[in-house]
Amino acid sequence: MTITRPAFGTPGWDDALVLRRAVLRTPLGLDFTAADIAAEAGDTLFAAYRDARLIGVVMLRPEGVDSVKLRQMAVAEDMRGQRVGEHLLEAFEAHARALGVRHIGLAARRTAIGFYERQGYAVDSDEFIEVTIPHRHMSKTLR
């Protein structure tokens, strides 16, 4: 598996948008808006490939001096359970550390909370609804 960081507006970014839509929006009957996509111009995209196929993505959004938001974590359905998500989080955290980030926050779907807990993230909010489904805020402090 290789992990790269395709720039906004490149073919790699567009491929990631197709995977994000298929995993995170279409099953909910939703789609990204033009405003959603425009707001991502300052995000960093991490894309995992196996044999030249894009199999997983996650995005980093700057939030403050030493804080970032982890968002859009998605692994292709037939590639789950093979540590793609774990490797993406490792690459994300290594990059965040290099930027001097101390605090990572995210909105976790109820069904993904166990995944993030295994990687050291802790729930720190009550449940709320986002994209029509239950989420909780989670966070991790980098050492």
Ligand SMILES: CC(C)(COP(=O)(O)OP(=O)(O)OC[C@H]1O[C@@H](n2cnc3c(N)ncnc32)[C@H](O)[C@@H]1OP(=O)(O)O)[C@@H](O)C(=O)NCCC(=O)NCCS
């Ligand atoms: C959640 C998701 C990113 C996990 O990716 P993955 O590549 O399948 O996960 P990994 O293989 O790296 O799993 C690492 C560990 O987490 C566990 N795990 C994976 N998904 C889990 C889940 N949904 N709940 C609890 N534990 C989970 C694995 O069993 C493994 O545990 P182990 O270390 O004890 O063996 C993936 O299932 C996915 O894309 N789901 C749909 C989209 C989604 O919910 N995204 C998150 C939005 S907040």
